[in-house]
Every structure is written in structure tokens, then in C-alpha cells.
Amino acid sequence: MAQGDRLFRGAQGGPAPGQGPEGRLFGGAHRLERLPEQDGGGPSQAGRRRPHLAGRQAVPAQAHHRRGLPGLRRFAHLGVLQDPPEGGALKTPVLLFVGRSGTGKTTLLVKIVAALKRKGRRVGTVKHFKHDFETDKPGKDSYRHFHAGAALSAIVSPRKLALVQRLRKPPVLKDIVKAFYGEADLVLVEGFKRQKGPKIEVLDRNKPVCRPRGDGLIALVSDSPVEGYLQPRFRRGEAAKVVQFIEERFL
Secondary structure: OOHHHHHHOOOOOOOOOOOOHHHHHHOOOOOOOOOOOEOOEOOOHHHHHOHHHOOOOOOOHHHHHHOOOHHHHOHHHHHHHOOOOOOOOOOOOEEEEEOOOOOOHHHHHHHHHHHHHHOOOOEEEEEOOOOOOOOOOOOOHHHHHHHOOOOEEEEEOOOOEEEEEOOOOOOOHHHHHHHHOOOOOEEEEEOOOOOOOOEEEEOOOOOOOOOOOOOOEEEEEOOOOOOOOOOOEEOOOOHHHHHHHHHHHHO
16 A cells, blocks of 8 residues: 555545544544543533544634744654655644646635634645746755755745755655644645545536545535535635635534
8 A cells, every 4th residue: 555545544435524534534524522521521612522622722823923833843853754654643634625727726725824824723735746846046045055965955034944855755745744734723735636635626617636435525616516526515706615614624
């Protein structure tokens, strides 16, 4: 079984979203599971409906700048992207946005990120490219460092960090999330359509890339009904409703 299959195994052909291994892996889906009674009464509302959030609180947006990314405290473990460990569930919920090129995935995702930030949520994002990419400008010092042969190169300012690492093989999404997104409330991924896990597909007039069953599809964003698909459907201009859907399932 491939590493990507280990990451999301159990999503194909399994129970409804949130009631099987898929829910346990990403958190937030098995929200109706009851917890043991606590002293002085029953379980908290957050623990009763969303056990993965028991004891957690939303972080005010103004406090985000005071919290460093967990990856910065774990530079010694960056090899995880090269030699990922097997097994283990993610504590941070992950939701993938998939669809053909030009369907508006980025536009929708940007609106969702902005809306969740206004609500005090700490959101991480991942963008998947099929081909190589450059994050730096040719001729700049950091560009020259990396292209001189550095295995790992970072450019750092008082408020930002950009890190580029050479990989011996394609990274596994789970290990990226574990290395850098441990303090995020939610990670939204654009792409990685071949990874298993909960997905929202954005459509225009093209045929879906996800099958009605077996690909982890939990919702569609399309202005027209899609024959054979019974998942909840939102219109392209209903970003606020998509946000509500995400909060109910994952936060």
C-alpha cells in the first residue's frame, strides 16, 4: 500500500463521512460520540459534540501574531518530509478542495480563509503543484543560496519565514501537516485530489473529478445540480454557507 493510501485509508467505499476511519483520521467528523461523564455534571458541549476539540478554545485573531508556527521549533525534524513515519492520525482537521483547473477553487478558498480568520480561527493552507515551482526571485541572495546547492534554505524577516527544502521523493501530505501545522485549527488544501480524505469539489460545467462514492467527497460547489451526486451542494456565490458547513463538521 502506498504512503498516500496509508494517510487516508478507509475513506473509499466506507461509511458516511465522519463515521469511519476518515473521521477519526482528520478529527471533527465523529462529533456525536459521547465522552465519559465528568465531575460535576456531563461532558462539556464542545466535548460532547466534537470530542477532538475538548479543552480547546478559538484563538482571537489579534493574538495570532504572538503564536509561532510549530515547525519553527522542530527544524531538527525536517527530515520527516524525506523519510515520513508510518501510521498515526492527525490531530488537526484537514479538508481538501479539488476540481479541474479554472473552476474557482482558489477564489472560494480565499473567501473561506478570510471568513474563518474573522471568527478567530487559525487556518493553515497547502497548495499542491504538479510541477516544480520557484518562490524566490532570480539573483536574490536566498535564490543564489539554494541554487548553489543548499539542501535547505530559508529567508526570514521579523514577521515572515519562507523555507525551501530539496526532497528526495514526493512528500506525504500528512507529514507536512504534522511538521508545520500542529497549532492550526484547520488546514485547507487546494489540490492533492489523489489523496484520500474529506473533499469539497468545485465545478463549473465540467464533469466531476470525484466519483459519487469512494473518493471522500462530502460536498459540491456548483451552480447546477450534478446527476448521480447526493452530497450537499452549494452555489458558487454561497461561500458563507460553505463556511458554516465546514464549522459544523470540523470545528
